[in-house]
Amino acid sequence: MKGGRHRLFTAGLFVAALVIAACVSQFASGRPDGLEHVAGSLGFAGAADPHAAADGVFADYGVRGWDSPVGSALAGVVGCVATLALTLFLTFRRPSDRTTS
Amino acid sequence: MHVPDGFLAAPTSVCTAVVAAGAIAMAVRRTRSEGVVNEPPMAALVATLVFALQTVNFHVGDGTSGHLLGGALAAVLVGPWAATICLTAVLTVQACIFADGGITALGTNVVLMALVGVTVGWFVTRASVTLLPRTNASLPLAAGLGAVLSVPAAAVAFTGLYLVGGATDVGAGELAEAMIGWHTLIGLGEGAFTAGIVGVLISSRPDLVHASRLVARPEKVVA
Numbered sequence: 001m002k003g004g005r006h007r008l009f010t011a012g013l014f015v016a017a018l019v020i021a022a023c024v025s026q027f028a029s030g031r032p033d034g035l036e037h038v039a040g041s042l043g044f045a046g047a048a049d050p051h052a053a054a055d056g057v058f059a060d061y062g063v064r065g066w067d068s069p070v071g072s073a074l075a076g077v078v079g080c081v082a083t084l085a086l087t088l089f090l091t092f093r094r095p096s097d098r099t100t101s
Numbered sequence: 102m103h104v105p106d107g108f109l110a111a112p113t114s115v116c117t118a119v120v121a122a123g124a125i126a127m128a129v130r131r132t133r134s135e136g137v138v139n140e141p142p143m144a145a146l147v148a149t150l151v152f153a154l155q156t157v158n159f160h161v162g163d164g165t166s167g168h169l170l171g172g173a174l175a176a177v178l179v180g181p182w183a184a185t186i187c188l189t190a191v192l193t194v195q196a197c198i199f200a201d202g203g204i205t206a207l208g209t210n211v212v213l214m215a216l217v218g219v220t221v222g223w224f225v226t227r228a229s230v231t232l233l234p235r236t237n238a239s240l241p242l243a244a245g246l247g248a249v250l251s252v253p254a255a256a257v258a259f260t261g262l263y264l265v266g267g268a269t270d271v272g273a274g275e276l277a278e279a280m281i282g283w284h285t286l287i288g289l290g291e292g293a294f295t296a297g298i299v300g301v302l303i304s305s306r307p308d309l310v311h312a313s314r315l316v317a318r319p320e321k322v323v324a
Contacts, residue, residue, distance in 0.1 A: 009306055010141040014149060021153035029158040029166035034283040035102045035259070037165040042279060047268035049107030051200040059200040061156065076156055079194055080149045087148035087190040091132050091183060093139050 014084070021076030025061070026069050102170070102255055102284070103195065104210055106203030113266025118208025121189075124216055128185040143309060147178045148187035150298075152194060159290055167287030170214055170255065173222025173248035174295045177240065178302065180311040181223040188215035209262065217258045222251035230315045237303050240312055245296030252288035256280040 032040065039045035057064050058078060063071035109117075132144065151171035158166040171191070175184035192210045195201040202210045226240075226247030233239035260277045299310070307313045 006141040009309065010146060013141075013146045017146075017149040017153040020150075021156050025153075025156035028156060028168075029160045031158070031160065031164060031166040033102070033158060033166050033168060034161065034256070034280070034287050035104065038276070038279040038283060039108070042271050042275060044108065044263075044267065044269040044271060047107050048105035049203070051106065052204050053197060053200040056198065056200060058198050061199050061201070075199070076153065079152050079156070079198065082194045082198060083152040083190050084145050084149045086194060087145040087187060088142055090129055090186050090190060091144040092142065093133055 014080070017080050018077055021080050022073035025076055026072065102210075102213060102252075102259060103192075103202030104206045104213070104259070106205045108203075108206065108268055109209060109262060110266040110268065113262060114205055114209055117212045117262065121208040121211035121216070124185060125189055125211070128182045128189075131182040132180075132186060141309070143179050143311075144183040144187055147175050147184070148190045151175055151187055152191045154294070155191065155195070161283065161286050161290065165283060167252075167283075167290055169291055169294055170218050170248075170252055171295075172214055172218030172220075172255075173226060173244055173251045173291070174298060176219050176223035177226055177244040177247070177295075177299055177312040178310055181219055183311075184219045184223070185215045188219060212262075213255045213258050218251045218255045221254035222247040225250045226312060227315060230312075235316045235318065237307050237313055237316060239316060240303050240310065241296040241300035243315075244299040244312065245292040248295035249288045249292035252291050253281050253284045256284035 031037075036045065039048075051059070053059060058075045061072055061075045061079075063074055151169070151174065154169040154171055156168070158168045161167045172184060172188055175187045178184075179187065189211050192202060192207060192214060196204050196207050196210070224247075226243045229243035229246045230239060233243060257277070257280070260273075260280045263271070263276060264273050303310050303313065
């Protein structure tokens with residue numbers, strides 16, 4: 001049944017994303033990324049302004065005040081859910097969007 | 102390559118924001134009217150996957166890391182217009198919830214990754230497909246090549262933006278060499294991961310990979 005295949009695929013891909021964001025990310029390299037590294041070595045890293053959302057609960061992919069891998073796993077899950085929701089909002093096709101046939 | 106607030110002067114940031122907004126509006130209209138697959142909600146799933154993959158930095162060279170950009174991957178899976186939206190959603194969530202990438206720099210990051218990264222990734226994939234055997238099995242390699250070039254392309258775009266409106270004066274050659282050098286290395290990682298993921302998906306659900314239409318043969322007529 002087509003619906004069943006799709007549901008399995010949807011669940012599988014979403015779970016894969018959650019596992020990556022919550023668990024695999026724990027092993028991510030902590031080194032500065034390419035741009036940060038270049039900015040550091042060429043002297044413009046200091047030009048960065050403080051981030052407006054730097055005091056947020058999930059700033060920097062953790063949970064403020066909770067220094068634990070569980071906190072960063074939770075942040076990963078939150079990010080996945082937020083991204084899923086935002087993209088659904090932007091792309092979901094409603095019957096009213098159909099061009100006239 | 103998430104640009105923080107302050108790297109680029111306000112006029113440059115504003116220009117990138119305008120370009121980004123226009124492109125996103127076009128992309129939303131295109132995906133809504135062209136019928137990007139709703140069942141399953143591929144764009145939303147791909148965006149979520151890209152977000153997750155972007156959290157996994159990998160060591161590059163001595164002292165740096167890279168992470169997947171995902172522009173070529175998204176374009177191959179859901180087409181370039183939807184991919185623009187996927188990357189935009191990822192960047193928005195990253196900037197607003199995780200303070201990763203400036204909020205006033207969001208337009209810049211969209212231009213670099215959701216526009217340049219996606220577009221170069223897509224067109225290099227398409228070009229590669231024309232040079233390879235016309236079968237699904239060619240797609241992982243084509244996508245990998247698209248991915249490899251998409252990252253330094255975004256680095257070139259950043260270099261251009263910084264030379265036009267950067268907060269400090271840096272030598273053009275110096276900046277270009279550093280940005281393109283590191284991001285070519287990162288591009289190799291991007292290519293490998295992209296080829297692998299596309300390989301898994303094209304072998305399990307080719308019907309859900311947008312780029313499979315690039316290698317589709319016309320239906321044979323059964324006599």
